[in-house]
Amino acid sequence: MHRFTRITLSAMLLAGSMLSYGQSLLQHGKVSGNIQMNAQYYIEDSIIGAEKVNNKVRTNTFANIQYNNGGFAAGLRYEYYAQPLLDFEKIGYVGEGIPYYYFSYTTENIEVVLGSFYEQFGSGLTYRSYEDRNLGFDNATRGIKIKARPFKGITLTGIWGKQRNLFEYTGQVRGMDADISFNDMCPKIGESPFRLGIGGNFVSKYEADNDPEYRLPENVAAFSGRANIGYKKFNIEGEYAYKFNDPSTLNNMIYKPGNALLLTASYATKGLGIYLTGLRTDNFDFRNKRTALLNNHMINYIPTLTKEHTYALSSMYAYSSQPLGQTGFQAEVQYKIPKKTLLGGKYGTDIAVNYSLIHGIERDILPEVQENGGDMGGTLGYSSPFFGTDLLYFEDFNVEVGHKFNKSWKLIMSYIYLDYNMNVLEGHGGNVQSHIVIGDLTYKINAKNALRMELQHLSTKEDDGSWAYGQLEYSIAPKWFISVLDRWNYGNPVEAKRVHYYNVSGTFVHKATKVTLGFGKQYEGILCVGGVCRQVPASYGMNLQVVTSF
Amino acid sequence: MKRFVFSALFFALLASGFAQQEAATLPSVNLKTLDGKKFNTADISNDGKPIIICFFATWCKPCMVELKTIAESYEEWQEETGVKIYAVSIDDSRSSGKVAPLVSGQSWEYEVLLDENSDFKRAMNVGDIPHTFILNGKREIVYQHASYAPGVEQEYIEKVKEILQQEKQAE
Numbered sequence A: 001m002h003r004f005t006r007i008t009l010s011a012m013l014l015a016g017s018m019l020s021y022g023q024s025l026l027q028h029g030k031v032s033g034n035i036q037m038n039a040q041y042y043i044e045d046s047i048i049g050a051e052k053v054n055n056k057v058r059t060n061t062f063a064n065i066q067y068n069n070g071g072f073a074a075g076l077r078y079e080y081y082a083q084p085l086l087d088f089e090k091i092g093y094v095g096e097g098i099p100y101y102y103f104s105y106t107t108e109n110i111e112v113v114l115g116s117f118y119e120q121f122g123s124g125l126t127y128r129s130y131e132d133r134n135l136g137f138d139n140a141t142r143g144i145k146i147k148a149r150p151f152k153g154i155t156l157t158g159i160w161g162k163q164r165n166l167f168e169y170t171g172q173v174r175g176m177d178a179d180i181s182f183n184d185m186c187p188k189i190g191e192s193p194f195r196l197g198i199g200g201n202f203v204s205k206y207e208a209d210n211d212p213e214y215r216l217p218e219n220v221a222a223f224s225g226r227a228n229i230g231y232k233k234f235n236i237e238g239e240y241a242y243k244f245n246d247p248s249t250l251n252n253m254i255y256k257p258g259n260a261l262l263l264t265a266s267y268a269t270k271g272l273g274i275y276l277t278g279l280r281t282d283n284f285d286f287r288n289k290r291t292a293l294l295n296n297h298m299i300n301y302i303p304t305l306t307k308e309h310t311y312a313l314s315s316m317y318a319y320s321s322q323p324l325g326q327t328g329f330q331a332e333v334q335y336k337i338p339k340k341t342l343l344g345g346k347y348g349t350d351i352a353v354n355y356s357l358i359h360g361i362e363r364d365i366l367p368e369v370q371e372n373g374g375d376m377g378g379t380l381g382y383s384s385p386f387f388g389t390d391l392l393y394f395e396d397f398n399v400e401v402g403h404k405f406n407k408s409w410k411l412i413m414s415y416i417y418l419d420y421n422m423n424v425l426e427g428h429g430g431n432v433q434s435h436i437v438i439g440d441l442t443y444k445i446n447a448k449n450a451l452r453m454e455l456q457h458l459s460t461k462e463d464d465g466s467w468a469y470g471q472l473e474y475s476i477a478p479k480w481f482i483s484v485l486d487r488w489n490y491g492n493p494v495e496a497k498r499v500h501y502y503n504v505s506g507t508f509v510h511k512a513t514k515v516t517l518g519f520g521k522q523y524e525g526i527l528c529v530g531g532v533c534r535q536v537p538a539s540y541g542m543n544l545q546v547v548t549s550f
Numbered sequence B: 001m002k003r004f005v006f007s008a009l010f011f012a013l014l015a016s017g018f019a020q021q022e023a024a025t026l027p028s029v030n031l032k033t034l035d036g037k038k039f040n041t042a043d044i045s046n047d048g049k050p051i052i053i054c055f056f057a058t059w060c061k062p063c064m065v066e067l068k069t070i071a072e073s074y075e076e077w078q079e080e081t082g083v084k085i086y087a088v089s090i091d092d093s094r095s096s097g098k099v100a101p102l103v104s105g106q107s108w109e110y111e112v113l114l115d116e117n118s119d120f121k122r123a124m125n126v127g128d129i130p131h132t133f134i135l136n137g138k139r140e141i142v143y144q145h146a147s148y149a150p151g152v153e154q155e156y157i158e159k160v161k162e163i164l165q166q167e168k169q170a171e
Helices: A001-023 A086-090 A186-193 A368-370 A422-426 B002-019 B059-082 B096-105 B119-123 B151-170
Strands: A030-043 A057-069 A070-082 A095-105 A110-118 A141-148 A154-165 A168-181 A194-206 A218-231 A232-241 A259-270 A272-282 A325-336 A349-361 A388-403 A408-421 A431-444 A449-459 A467-476 A480-488 A500-510 A514-520 A523-527 A531-535 A539-548 B030-035 B038-040 B051-056 B084-089 B111-112 B131-135 B141-146
Touching: A086 A531, A186 A194, A194 A408, A232 B096, A259 B096, A272 A349, A325 A388, A325 B096, A368 A408, A388 A422, A408 A422, A422 A431, A467 A539, A539 B141, B030 B119, B051 B059, B059 B084, B059 B151, B084 B096, B096 B111, B131 B151
Parallel strands: B051 B084, B084 B111
Antiparallel strands: A030 A057, A030 A539, A057 A070, A070 A095, A095 A110, A110 A141, A141 A154, A154 A168, A168 A194, A194 A218, A218 A232, A232 A259, A259 A272, A272 A325, A325 A349, A349 A388, A388 A408, A408 A431, A431 A449, A449 A467, A467 A480, A480 A500, A500 A514, A514 A539, A523 A531, B030 B038, B030 B111, B051 B131, B131 B141
């Protein structure tokens, strides 16, 4: 018998017998999932840089399906990115198949996963497997994960596997994490206003050394310790991570160990929230492949300490985390002027002030580099004093005021100043300083109909010059959205490039299903989610998005 | 070939699962509360009364509008229906520290949970946020809605009242 048929037959037989065996098992089973399809029809436009595309119709499509029954669960994701949207093709996210599947068993005190899983230790400084489907980022780990809670308040996690990069699984990473929550462990603390938790982990990766020039470490370990302490409305959290020598293409093959420190403090009371955070990373790029570039082969996650702006023009110059060396802080104060006061009006007024400042770290090149003819490779590279800083990477000062005037009118106003080191963050140009003003006005016509208008302006003398942006969105709850927007690069130094990037779209929502059809131009820029960024090429055409979950 | 066998098995399981589908209940995922305690989503409950679960993030504008709007009438909703709202933040370590100051800054009375690595979001098959679920007294998911438009909150509370009515009739 042909091998294929034989396997098919046995699979069917097995499935059949499992079915009858599984009748009782499946009695209370539940199947659920979601499907998402993004499709685009591309039209050439040489002025904005939208290239001629070979396959004019492209799609990113995936479906998650999971089965749950008591403590048992299984799931998979089918992905169809054979001819993906251009931005996905540019980063190499091209393929088709089932790159994600798992079986898991969970009881109150133990959880076992075989197959692919997502997990993070602490804040992710040493290890984080996660996905962001809009970004085309997915570094799921495939292997085994065991989580145990031997005592109340103590969680032990062990992972071992390969990590996903685009459509393959590479490298080898293993790790253990211990987490102790004293509030869960000890009822006396649990009921007190004190909060205390500590944790620590150890992660190591393996990659064979086939290098003709260097003797490279095949196993590289990293560890971290963390603590959070809280009293009533105060909270302080910190994590310190250390990595042993890990020469890689990105760090110029130096043998210097790396470290990272993340500190967060917050105070929160009725109507007022204060948040302060600091981060310093030094040579802390951690990947499962030494030659990796861009966002590939990542093991860990270094959060970005800047506010994540979401308006179109305010997110144009977004900071992306620089694990190789960055030091900075962010402060934010949120205040709600109480209602029924002069400035608060009937509903109160929200004010948020946020500031972040990030520099490169000081790097004092070691004498051994000079002896090496200026080549860092194979040396310890540099030393870096803890408080030493280098170039400005990013500065952001922003104020946002939100006020609801009455049942119909609501306004959010923002002012943002950005100083963006384009040379460091994108590899071209110089510093871009910009002032951005945004008005976001909502007029609720009646119980279901609302009109929202966004006006934005970005002024800068650098890069592509100034921009204006306007958007009108009409919504009929709960089912319809219609939106028209124009993003105009009126200040472009090149007159021919003063283009209107317009977009018209309509959305229909029914329960957990959403369908959006749009037509327009996409500006060539950068898309960032959580401080991880990628290029988005210019495009022109029609797009369709269908999202549903069941 | 392995993939084929696997898929065949899986879809067979699925098919039989579909055939015997029961109303969807909540998966069990470990999250954190704002004071750092563990919280299992299987413990989401409201003494047999309806529950609303809203997925949000501090950086998600429509989510913020949704939660701020509901907050204005939440007290009223609770008095009328006894509904309880769980607001689940999917902020990761970049911004999860901002959730507590936000919640008290806004004086929100919601039960707030942190889903830092989107485990609960995945288990609930949520794509983009905001995404809202409504559960009946038996903690079964009876309604969900993706996205937010001003006025949708009215639909939520109508749904909650509908559930209460149905449960009353069933008694």
